[in-house]
Amino acid sequence: MPQTSEDDLPEQLRIRREKRAAIISRGFDPYPVSVPRSKSLKAVRAENDGLEIDIATGKIESVTGRVIFKRDTGKLCFANLREGEGTELQAMFSLDKVGVESLERWKSEIDLGDLVSVTGEIITSKRGELSILANTWQLAAKSLRPLPVEHKPMSEETRVRARYVDLIVRPEARSMARLRPAVMRSLRDSFAARDFIEVETPMLQVMHGGATARPFITESNAYDMELFLRIAPELFLKRCVVGGIERVFEINRNFRNEGADSSHSPEFAMIESYEAYGDWNSIAALTKSLVQEAAMAVFGTHVVTHHDGRTLDLGGEWREASLYELISEGVGEEVTPQTSYEELKLHATKLGMKVDPKWITGKLAEEIFEHVTEGQLNAPIFVKGYPVDTSPLVRAHRETPGIVEKWDLYVEGFELATGYSELIDPVVQRERLVEQAQLGAKGDLEAMQIDEDFLRAMEFAMPPTGGMGMGVDRLLMALTGLGIRETILFPLVKPEE
RNA sequence: GCGUUGUUAGCUCAGCUGGUAGAGCAGGUGACUCUUAAUCACCGGGUCGGGGGUUCGAGUCCCUCACAACGCACCA
Numbered sequence A: 001m002p003q004t005s006e007d008d009l010p011e012q013l014r015i016r017r018e019k020r021a022a023i024i025s026r027g028f029d030p031y032p033v034s035v036p037r038s039k040s041l042k043a044v045r046a047e048n049d050g051l052e053i054d055i056a057t058g059k060i061e062s063v064t065g066r067v068i069f070k071r072d073t074g075k076l077c078f079a080n081l082r083e084g085e086g087t088e089l090q091a092m093f094s095l096d097k098v099g100v101e102s103l104e105r106w107k108s109e110i111d112l113g114d115l116v117s118v119t120g121e122i123i124t125s126k127r128g129e130l131s132i133l134a135n136t137w138q139l140a141a142k143s144l145r146p147l148p149v150e151h152k153p154m155s156e157e158t159r160v161r162a163r164y165v166d167l168i169v170r171p172e173a174r175s176m177a178r179l180r181p182a183v184m185r186s187l188r189d190s191f192a193a194r195d196f197i198e199v200e201t202p203m204l205q206v207m208h209g210g211a212t213a214r215p216f217i218t219e220s221n222a223y224d225m226e227l228f229l230r231i232a233p234e235l236f237l238k239r240c241v242v243g244g245i246e247r248v249f250e251i252n253r254n255f256r257n258e259g260a261d262s263s264h265s266p267e268f269a270m271i272e273s274y275e276a277y278g279d280w281n282s283i284a285a286l287t288k289s290l291v292q293e294a295a296m297a298v299f300g301t302h303v304v305t306h307h308d309g310r311t312l313d314l315g316g317e318w319r320e321a322s323l324y325e326l327i328s329e330g331v332g333e334e335v336t337p338q339t340s341y342e343e344l345k346l347h348a349t350k351l352g353m354k355v356d357p358k359w360i361t362g363k364l365a366e367e368i369f370e371h372v373t374e375g376q377l378n379a380p381i382f383v384k385g386y387p388v389d390t391s392p393l394v395r396a397h398r399e400t401p402g403i404v405e406k407w408d409l410y411v412e413g414f415e416l417a418t419g420y421s422e423l424i425d426p427v428v429q430r431e432r433l434v435e436q437a438q439l440g441a442k443g444d445l446e447a448m449q450i451d452e453d454f455l456r457a458m459e460f461a462m463p464p465t466g467g468m469g470m471g472v473d474r475l476l477m478a479l480t481g482l483g484i485r486e487t488i489l490f491p492l493v494k495p496e497e
Numbered sequence B: 001g002c003g004u005u006g007u008u009a010g011c012u013c014a015g016c017u018g019g020u021a022g023a024g025c026a027g028g029u030g031a032c033u034c035u036u037a038a039u040c041a042c043c044g045g046g047u048c049g050g051g052g053g054u055u056c057g058a059g060u061c062c063c064u065c066a067c068a069a070c071g072c073a074c075c076a
Helices: A009-025 A040-047 A100-109 A156-161 A165-169 A171-193 A234-242 A281-298 A323-331 A341-350 A361-372 A426-441 A452-459 A470-478
Strands: A056-072 A077-080 A088-094 A114-124 A130-141 A217-220 A225-229 A249-257 A269-274 A302-306 A310-311 A318-322 A383-385 A404-411 A412-421 A465-471
Touching: A009 A100, A009 A361, A040 A056, A056 A088, A056 A130, A077 A100, A077 A114, A088 A100, A088 A114, A100 A130, A130 A165, A156 A165, A171 A225, A171 A249, A171 A281, A217 A361, A217 A404, A225 A318, A234 A249, A234 A269, A234 A452, A234 A465, A249 A452, A269 A281, A281 A302, A281 A412, A281 A465, A281 A470, A302 A404, A318 A323, A323 A361, A341 A361, A361 A383, A412 A470, A426 A452, A465 A470
Parallel strands: A088 A130, A318 A383
Antiparallel strands: A056 A077, A056 A114, A077 A088, A114 A130, A217 A225, A249 A269, A269 A465, A302 A310, A383 A404, A404 A412, A412 A465
């Protein structure tokens, strides 16, 4: 949008600035400190529901709203006012109520997008529309920019870059902005009902850990040192568990310096939760409750309807299947954790996959899994038992060799959450972190660093624990069927210039 | 990071093999006391993303930069 000198503005912006100046020169204030408002539009609608046609209620109210539709006919003018969450009310301005001067000012000074206060009687029009018939009106704030066309959707980019306009114009934007906090509240209620304690752990970290990802690097002037924006809260939440906060969770932002696409944002909200004396099964049950209770809280049902009309049933028991069973199904032959790299590679080639020589055996198995289940895992499913060599921080499966007690929850074809029986042996933990650090020394930018303080905490003994992580943005995607940028009010976008 | 496609009025878009820019809504002026995507008449509005090149002539062809969407890679 152009930000040039006053006299070089596009016509529509120039005219609105001129109107603002004209209002001032006539002795009115385009930005008054307060305006009359006795009730919200929502309250007026609620209290006057179901009136017959052409009724005068005798009730005088003052309402405010943004002018989103304006019909200036000769001596009786109509406007639709809209308030924050989308409630609308028609305002009527008749010559015999407001007088010539005020009616002419309404026609010439007020544009679409202006905020106004209208005082008058609540009536229904001859067409039955609930309206406020103005006795007086006042500008609450002049909009210097025109609103986009209501009936043609703004382009995706304009919506993201000007979310404030999107919120004014598009019902889905308004409902998403309110859906997200409702889901947050539900999640916190679900945790509270189970005696989980919410904590806030550092976002600025001296070392990054708890996940394999590239961090954002920043710098502290006061300490004259490099700091990392956290990629996960895991290592601090585990410190909490060591300290006896047996049921703990955090809902907050993580930052990963990686690619961004329709399901990845550089900053994303995540839930992490740990349950002492629980395991991957108890934490899976918790995860299912969190999702189902959120669906119930915001939609009143476990069968959620997406914006395009498709439905998704999140209710009941969810399917569980082992990773290697699903792979076996997919390739039509039995594949186990013991299946050799060469055999896996044969399967992969047969499936037409290109095999990256850097992949280790477990990674290859996971890649085959993703290939054969692509676009299939729509209904919620816990995929259980991942290869040991790709999950360095997870406890080995208690019965089956070669796999760990880790599940991934898939919904709508994407990974919504992951859960583990946590590794609690500090000696093994140290060995795994040392391996990671060696990878880091070799140039793997995603490898974890050795967090000595975390290891010291573990050496004080962490109880057997189940842990999970779930993307909040992704939960909203599962509930609504929208892309991640739609679930975030202000996703990162590069400046236009 | 690589590849493909796109960027034209405030908004949403059209613009053919290169010939000097169009629509709808929005805006301005006027008419209308029951409109509701109001209607009718008239009128204005553009450095066609930035820069460079080819050409008598570029919104259109070529190069380059910026931004975006989609695909691939990485990841939740």
